[in-house]
Amino acid sequence: MKILLFGCNGQVGWELQRALSPLGELVALDFDTAGAWHADFSRPPALADTIRALQPDVIVNAAAHTAVDKAEAEPALARTLNAEAPAVLAAEAASAGALLVHYSTDYVFDGSGSAPRAEDAPTDPLNVYGETKLAGEEAIRSSGCRHLILRTSWVYGTRGGNFARTMLRLAQERDRLAVIDDQVGAPTGADLLADVTAHAIRAVGSHGAPTGTYHLVAGGETSWFGYASHVIDFARAAGLPVTVAPDAIAAVPTSAYPTPARRPKNSRLDTTRLRQTFGLALPPWQSGVDRMLRELLT
Numbered sequence: 001m002k003i004l005l006f007g008c009n010g011q012v013g014w015e016l017q018r019a020l021s022p023l024g025e026l027v028a029l030d031f032d033t034a035g036a037w038h039a040d041f042s043r044p045p046a047l048a049d050t051i052r053a054l055q056p057d058v059i060v061n062a063a064a065h066t067a068v069d070k071a072e073a074e075p076a077l078a079r080t081l082n083a084e085a086p087a088v089l090a091a092e093a094a095s096a097g098a099l100l101v102h103y104s105t106d107y108v109f110d111g112s113g114s115a116p117r118a119e120d121a122p123t124d125p126l127n128v129y130g131e132t133k134l135a136g137e138e139a140i141r142s143s144g145c146r147h148l149i150l151r152t153s154w155v156y157g158t159r160g161g162n163f164a165r166t167m168l169r170l171a172q173e174r175d176r177l178a179v180i181d182d183q184v185g186a187p188t189g190a191d192l193l194a195d196v197t198a199h200a201i202r203a204v205g206s207h208g209a210p211t212g213t214y215h216l217v218a219g220g221e222t223s224w225f226g227y228a229s230h231v232i233d234f235a236r237a238a239g240l241p242v243t244v245a246p247d248a249i250a251a252v253p254t255s256a257y258p259t260p261a262r263r264p265k266n267s268r269l270d271t272t273r274l275r276q277t278f279g280l281a282l283p284p285w286q287s288g289v290d291r292m293l294r295e296l297l298t
Contacts, residue, residue, distance in 0.1 A: 001205065004056035005029065006039050006047075006089075007063030011157035012103065015194035016062055023198060027054055031063065039063070041085040042077065051092040058201055059093055060101040061086060064133070068107070071128040072260040078128050083135035090143035099146045099204060099211070101197060106153040106185065106217075108134040111264020114184075118270045119151070119213045127261035137213070148200055149213040150193070153267045154227075157190035158295050165296065167228045168235055171242045181225035181251035185267030186217040189288035196280065203278050210277060215269035218285040225251040230286060234293050 001024030007013040008028035017028050029039035029050070037054065038046035041063050051059065065071055065081040086102055093100040107130035108123045125131045140147050156162040170177055196216055203209035222230070229249055236242045254263060271282055 001025070001058065002027070002054070002056045003058045003060060003201075004051065004054055005060045005062065006041070007061065010062055011155060011160055011162075011190040012193050013062035014159050015157065015190045016060060016197065019194035019198040020060065020201075023201060024057075027056070041081045044080065044085045044088040047085060047088050048092050051089070051096070055096065056098055058099045058101065059089055060197065061089055062103060064103070065129070068127060068129045068263075069260040071132070075128045075132070078132045079135065082129070082132035083139055086136040087139035087143070090140040090145045090147065093147070094143045094145035097146075099148070099201065100140060101148045101150070101201065102136065102140055103193070104137050104149050104151045105130065105133050106151060106267040106269055107264060108137065108151070109264060109266075111266045113266055114268070115266075116268035116270035117215070117266075119215055119273055126264060129261060146204075146211050148197075148204070148211055150197065150200075150216045151213065151269060152188050152193060152216050153269060154185045154187045154217070155190055155193065156187055156289075156292065158292050159190075163187075163224070163227065164231045164289065164292060167231045168240070168296070171232045171235060171244045172240065174244055176248045176250065177228065177244050178250040178252045178256060179225040179228040180254055180257060181223045182253050183263055183265050183267065184221050184223050186219065186221050186269070187227055187285045187289055188216070188218045189292060192218060192283070192288055196274075196278070199280065200278055214274040214277070215271050216274055217269050217271060217282070218288055219282045220284045220286070221268055222285065223251075225249070227289070230289060231293065234290060235297065238293075238297050240297060
């Protein structure tokens with residue numbers, strides 16, 4: 001099996017390099033990869049040339065425009081990266097009979113209510129990022145290619161910046177913190193996304209598991225306030241010089257931190273279909289976050 005991975009140096013792409021390697025020959029590319037193969041998503045036609053030259057059995061797309069607020073100011077670029085480029089991947093996958101794996105987001109929903117969204121729930125994105133990611137999904141489905149669209153949320157990794165790193169820094173710099181408490185989701189590790197992706201690719205190839213759209217997030221739920229409190233409590237117990245006291249972390253509404261892009265308050269995703277189809281148990285979000293923190297603090 002030959003696997004072509006786009007976006008190999010991002011948080012998810014970095015973990016995918018590890019998780020996908022045992023499945024076969026892996027060609028891992030990023031937008032600035034030197035050499036004959038083009039992987040710059042701002043130039044979608046060049047992606048087609050790369051796919052035709054490499055002739056992969058599986059295409060995994062971990063590249064995207066993920067700067068949610070910045071997308072509001074550059075919608076054309078966001079659409080190119082999140083919709084037009086995936087459309088090219090899908091067309092080439094359909095032509096070659098390859099499987100396309102693509103990552104999407106809870107931002108395709110409006111974030112209303114408190115129930116977890118199933119895969120077939122009505123979509124209604126609140127911002128440019130969500131709109132362009134939804135357009136990418138629709139282009140993939142309409143292409144007729146075999147595909148796995150994996151929607152996720154609140155992704156973190158030990159590589160690069162993330163919410164936990166920010167909280168660890170602020171907890172050592174400030175006496176008081178204010179963190180949003182009315183947005184709820186499940187912090188999901190890039191390593192979990194990569195491992196489940198590898199499992200799903202193998203299940204589709206070896207056992208004919210159904211393709212389509214799946215929700216993939218860690219188990220349980222929390223708010224950003226709950227996430228921050230968990231991180232800081234862990235750091236304090238690990239002996240990090242935390243200056244903020246447990247009772248000095250204030251829970252505040254989304255309106256306390258206005259942003260260019262509107263955020264969904266309900267980021268809960270129902271993972272029943274994925275768990276039942278692939279026979280998986282998704283660990284609670286705390287276990288993944290704790291593992292990340294142990295790596296960051298040692």
